[in-house]
Amino acid sequence: MPANTSGEHNFSAEVQAIKDNSSQVLQQIYTDNYSAAERYILQNNGSTEEAKDIFQEAFIAVWKNIQLEKFVPQNEQSLKAYLFQVSRNKWISHLRSSAYKKTAPLKYDAQETADDEPNDTASEYISAISKNMQKLGENCRDVLTRFYYEKESLRTIAAFFGWTEATARNNKYRCIEKLRNLLKNEKI
Amino acid sequence: MSNNQLNITEPDLALIDDYITGKLTLPEKESFEQRLQSDPEWKSKVEEIKLLSLGIREAALRQKLDTFHQVQPGKIRPISWLKKLSVAAVLIGLIGLCCWWLFLKPSADEKLYADFYKPDAGLATEMSVSENYNFERAMVDYKTGKYSAAIDSWKKLLPLNPGNDTLNYFIGSAYLANKDGASAIGYFNDVLKTGRTAFSSEALWYKGLALIRLGKKDEAIEAISSSGHPQKAALLHKLKE
Numbered sequence: 246m247p248a249n250t251s252g253e254h255n256f257s258a259e260v261q262a263i264k265d266n267s268s269q270v271l272q273q274i275y276t277d278n279y280s281a282a283e284r285y286i287l288q289n290n291g292s293t294e295e296a297k298d299i300f301q302e303a304f305i306a307v308w309k310n311i312q313l314e315k316f317v318p319q320n321e322q323s324l325k326a327y328l329f330q331v332s333r334n335k336w337i338s339h340l341r342s343s344a345y346k347k348t349a350p351l352k353y354d355a356q357e358t359a360d361d362e363p364n365d366t367a368s369e370y371i372s373a374i375s376k377n378m379q380k381l382g383e384n385c386r387d388v389l390t391r392f393y394y395e396k397e398s399l400r401t402i403a404a405f406f407g408w409t410e411a412t413a414r415n416n417k418y419r420c421i422e423k424l425r426n427l428l429k430n431e432k433i
Numbered sequence: 434m435s436n437n438q439l440n441i442t443e444p445d446l447a448l449i450d451d452y453i454t455g456k457l458t459l460p461e462k463e464s465f466e467q468r469l470q471s472d473p474e475w476k477s478k479v480e481e482i483k484l485l486s487l488g489i490r491e492a493a494l495r496q497k498l499d500t501f502h503q504v505q506p507g508k509i510r511p512i513s514w515l516k517k518l519s520v521a522a523v524l525i526g527l528i529g530l531c532c533w534w535l536f537l538k539p540s541a542d543e544k545l546y547a548d549f550y551k552p553d554a555g556l557a558t559e560m561s562v563s564e565n566y567n568f569e570r571a572m573v574d575y576k577t578g579k580y581s582a583a584i585d586s587w588k589k590l591l592p593l594n595p596g597n598d599t600l601n602y603f604i605g606s607a608y609l610a611n612k613d614g615a616s617a618i619g620y621f622n623d624v625l626k627t628g629r630t631a632f633s634s635e636a637l638w639y640k641g642l643a644l645i646r647l648g649k650k651d652e653a654i655e656a657i658s659s660s661g662h663p664q665k666a667a668l669l670h671k672l673k674e
Contacts (some may be wrong), residue, residue, distance in 0.1 A: 309487070312490075371488045372488070375495065376492075386492075391490070392491045393493075406439075425441075425485070
């Protein structure tokens with residue numbers, strides 16, 4: 246359904262869809278908002294590739310803040326504005342980084358430096374988990390993704406791998422324990 | 434985070450997962466939540482699994498971003514979308530207008546209405562990747578002149594999207610195209626109630642035209658004066674003649 250352009254219609258269904266990882270909704274938010282961020286970055290000394298990287302980081306940060314209920318969008322406009330703001334702030338942070346300073350002068354307002362990347366313990370821990378997922382074996386990554394992201398039932402997962410449901414439950418547990426062990430040495 | 438101090442057993446994980454994924458019955462959920470209040474270690478375990486679940490989901494989402502990136506604007510219709518005229522729909526509108534001229538002998542009001550009324554061309558539709566299937570299906574009906582079918586479909590969506598300006602505007606437009614100006618005005622008023630939206634100016638214009646057709650000249654002048662339509666001055670001039 247088209248959102249109310251006056252921004253007054255109830256947005257909670259969309260927020261729930263984001264929380265439930267609806268690919269359609271996430272895809273649509275990505276597509277609707279990418280070009281504004283890209284335009285801004287291209288106009289401010291960035292490349293298309295940089296625009297993509299920065300926007301994707303902003304997209305993850307916004308998604309995470311919605312999951313943690315640190316940001317509750319009231320309507321489509323507030324979500325758009327927030328995603329743009331996070332992208333812009335990430336780009337400004339990038340411009341201020343030492344790598345960039347070596348090559349170009351700065352010309353941005355000091356007031357625009359706030360980065361909306363969630364940077365508390367919980368958010369950092371989530372990012373660490375995400376990184377450590379890559380260190381798991383393919384089967385474990387697949388089981389955990391199917392269960393927690395795709396929200397497949399243990400029965401479906403068992404059928405896919407040719408396991409019993411009990412084996413699927415046990416394998417999920419084993420994979421979670423592996424992931425926890427990988428995280429044991431993370432200094433968070 | 435001192436997560437690894439905790440001993441989470443397989444039954445613990447199964448129960449916490451059932452809670453997170455909403456699979457517990459109401460009594461189970463209540464007792465689970467009571468334990469959350471009274472048992473700090475249990476609470477820490479639940480918090481940890483919740484974060485693990487989010488981290489796993491972040492990793493999965495990252496894998497999908499490049500796929501999302503492949504879809505460029507234009508291939509998918511944005512949620513709130515500014516109107517674009519479709520050449521085909523404009524032609525249908527013009528043909529409709531010609532037929533009207535050929536078969537009807539309009540009164541002075543109707544003549545003026547016909548001089549200025551051109552149906553809204555509608556929104557471009559792409560039926561492929563869209564959540565708005567029902568909305569767009571009805572838009573196809575609207576553009577092909579099946580106004581009653583479009584009205585029926587859009588009206589069904591209205592309870593799910595109360596006050597939605599896009600819906601109200603096109604239901605109004607379909608009623609007007611279906612020569613039911615009185616009903617159209619009600620929906621245009623609903624658009625205008627939501628404050629300034631992408632459709633305000635058009636809603637005022639078409640409301641004014643509907644009022645002309647109903648012989649309500651003064652109200653029509655008021656509505657058209659507030660619209661930003663390019664033909665506003667020309668129509669006001671005619672109305673005041």
